[in-house]
Amino acid sequence: MLPPHSRASSSCAQHDHEAKGFVATSPWIQHYQQGVPAHIELPEHTLNWLLEDAATRYPERTALSYFGTKLTYIQFSRQANRFALALQHLGVKKGDRVMVALPNIPQYPLAFYGILKLGAVVVPLNPLYTEREMQHQIVDSGAQVIITLPTLYSRICAIHKQTELKHIIVTSPADFLPPIARILYTLTQGRTLHLAYLAYKEAHSDPALHIMSDMLRRENKDAEVAPVEIAASDIAVLQYTGGTTGLAKGAILTHRSLLANAIQIRSWFTEIRDGEESVLCVTPFFHVYGLTACMNASILLAATMILIPRFKIKDVVKAIRREHPTLFPGVPTMYFALLPEASKHPKYFRSIKYCISGAAPLPAKVQERFEKITHSKLVEGYGLSEAGPVTHCNPLTEQCRNGSIGLPLPQIDAAIVTLETGEPVSIGEVGELVVRGPNIMQGYWKRAEETEAIFRNGWLRTGDLGKMDKDGYFYLVERAKDMIIASGLKVYPREVEEVLLRHPAVAEAAVVGVPDAYRGETVAAFIVLKREITASEQIRQTLLQFCQQELAVYKVPKVLEFRTSLPKSFIGKVLRRELRAQFIHENDVPDTK
Structure with a gap:
């Protein structure tokens, strides 16, 4: 059944962000940076x-x-x-x-x-x-x-x-x-x-x-386009996404929803000025994060977009040195890759005031090192294609909390609920993150059933497991589908990855659940060592001992393999499913999922 106020069409089911159901409290508002509004007026304009x-x-x-x-x-x-x-x-x-x-x-x-x-x-x-x-x-x-x-x-x-x-x-x-x-x-x-x-x-x-x-x-430069009547509720973008399952689906994003998200992002930056900023645009525009955080938000600011077609360290450093960007929305792998150059030439990076990291978890050590070297503020945010995409971000102040995706942006409600019933859970308890707001998609293009499945009482189900603390900061634990259940016990890959990344020999780490005859699933870690470290049985045992000191015994990897690189998407997100498939193929074990 469609949520209240929603409309069905021949091409999609459209969901209004006004929804019945439980009312989310908003403890996060009191922790907004000074100057960030609790409420913003959204104009009825097209993009x-x-x-x-x-x-x-x-x-x-x-x-x-x-x-x-x-x-x-x-x-x-x-x-x-x-x-x-x-x-x-x-x-x-x-x-x-x-x-x-x-x-x-x-x-x-x-x-x-x-x-x-x-x-x-x-x-x-x-x-x-x-x-x-x-x-x-x-x-x-x-x-x-x-x-x-x-x-x-x-x-x-x-x-x-x-x-x-x-x-x-x-x-x-x-x-x-x-x-x-x-x-x-x-x-x-x-x-x-x-x-x-x-x-x-x-x-x-x-x-x-x-x-x-x-x-x-x-075309005649002075000619005008024949007038077209366009409403804020009209579709502006079909943003294809894998969503939580199956083939890529087109998330229906209207003019209103994309404009709302650009304004929500702008409201978060209290210290920047219209017509004075420059944005390093290397995150692809064909990805919804680049589309909104780099392109649309830049135009709202009347900022200069410094265009880089492909992430090449040499090109990026040259652009930073010559163009002096003040804002750099990126993904964790970009900041990690730039650390050596930033260490050699820290003055090049001093123009950058704020960096928002999205699309993947931001390792704490990358955040700390990048901030220390560049003197910029690097904070983690969160979003998904279905939300246009940004829903959460850390404050751009000392109130930023490492490991947290931050607070919901103005005009966005968020809550943690049970997977089974959708009822809200207690503070600090793990459940599914759900969101609603004017930036949320109307539905999936030509996929009414999948649209119904991702909305519950008007709330968008993100498919991410997380928790909220008493101050309204949200923390992601894992994708629901990536959670490992070993002998009935839940293991969150991100927790194990964060431990491995703290070891000085580790450059990158990815953790997945792989089939195990006895435990059902077991924890497998795939490690890329730093260049100066040589893979050996000794270093393998050292890493396992390090994990044993930091993790409960059932969370310690039972499989630990070294790789020269990890499979990644075009925006640098590690493809855990591909790693799992590779392991199953190489070890000729039956897939239990």
Whole structure:
């Protein structure tokens, strides 16, 4: 049964954030940083308003900085309008889904806001996906247009006939580079670009193929898009996510929900100023964290977005040294990877005031070392695609608590409930984290049953196990599906990982449950040692003894293996399921899950 006030449509079940059920108390409000409001007024604007407002208030402020190329907010707005015109001439109309498979290059925000200007729906796609993964999302979303790179053209052609695609728009990362940088880019890409060029050439007669730079040049810079009536409740983005189970599903994010989350994030930063900040944008825009925390929140701030298409330490350090970013939303692996460079050149990093770490747990030792070296404030936050995504963050003060995901942002309710009944648990007791607020998705695209399953009385079930202390700080214990049950006892992988990461020989650690004939499951740890440490039986025993001193006997790893690297997602999250599958395959044991 749908929660009260929700509506069902042919494409999805839509859930209003106003919900019945138990009322969450809000002890966290008294621990907000001074200046953070307990309540914020959310305007009934569409997401397009962000760019229009920034271009009006700060027309000459640099909006996009890309390896030497600068676009002001008024130029950004005009280019987005020009691209909207080009799409309109292709027949794109309100409600159409347009897929964007690009890294963080200027064409991404231009395309994003151009699409929204028509009332069409943006479908972000990871350009690293395989043909199978791409095909699933193109077919499921019903996208008829895709904007992508030359290097992906042949891959899309291979699946074109199995989809509803009518138009393939291609753009190069070199298109917005300064002339010398464009030449250097072409030289360094070599064979990859040559093969892409050949594919281009062979397909030039393809009526479905369009070149974005040509499209922009053809449009009259003073022409206006034919008016489209767009409401805050209209769909802005279909953000695909694995969710808790199964194939990737499209989380329906409206203009209202994405604008709300940008404003919620902005309200958390009391010491920053509109039109004065610069944001290091290396977290991918095709990931919802990068989309909201890097792109949309930056535009709300009228901040300069320093665009980096791919996380390469050399490029990131160079950008920090030259551009002096003040804000750096990232993921734990980025901060960890930058520590050696920050240690060598701490002055480069002194411009950074705040770093928000999301998408994965932030190890305490990484947080402490990064803050000590850079003098910036690095805090852990939390979110999920279904929430647009940010729901929690630590205060940007000494009230930050290591190991906690922090406090719910303004206008967000959160609670810990039992998995079985959804009833609230006592302070400090472990249960499932549930959230509600104006930023929450309406449901999953064309998946009414899965939408019903993830909402309970209007609260979004996160699938994460956690607890709340008396002050309203929340702590994640584990993903419900990652919890290990060994001989009937619960083991939380993150707890074991945190212990291993405290050992001076350990660079990275991942813990999973693997099948065991006697215990059902047993604890397996996969370790990447620091470069100067050599794997040996002696170091293995040392680590096990260290765990025995810090953990109850049933939590100590029974399997401990050394790896040169851990499998990770494109944003640096360790893929525990892949590690588990590798272990099962290598040891030829039956999978019990």
